[in-house]
Amino acid sequence: MNKKDYNEDPFMPSGSEDVDNSFSRQTKITGAIDQVHSVNTLHMVAGVSLIFLSLSVILLSVLGLLQPLWLSTALSMIASVSTMIGLFFLYSVAYQSNDPNRLLRDAMKRIMEAKN
Numbered sequence: 001m002n003k004k005d006y007n008e009d010p011f012m013p014s015g016s017e018d019v020d021n022s023f024s025r026q027t028k029i030t031g032a033i034d035q036v037h038s039v040n041t042l043h044m045v046a047g048v049s050l051i052f053l054s055l056s057v058i059l060l061s062v063l064g065l066l067q068p069l070w071l072s073t074a075l076s077m078i079a080s081v082s083t084m085i086g087l088f089f090l091y092s093v094a095y096q097s098n099d100p101n102r103l104l105r106d107a108m109k110r111i112m113e114a115k116n
Helices: 003-007 017-038 041-063 069-094 102-115
Strands: none
Touching: 041 069
């Protein structure tokens, strides 16, 4: 027998390498989807709207549609900070710690609080 024959799983068919690769891709995609579904959707909508509105204020300021120069400058500075805050907010919501036991821990916490 070849060395390859010893390393193969006896329960897997011979052409299963392609299946393994597609399965790993599916688990990565489903993991990302589960991550998005596990966060509060309202927080994501708030972050996206903050970024969108801030960038629109910056666009209005750059195009010169806000007439007094001092107002345009002040609003673009505030909108720039708001855009950075929105980006950080989205980052922190989307990439929170992936704790697989979080659901179990939260359920146990609710049970203990209900007992008391």
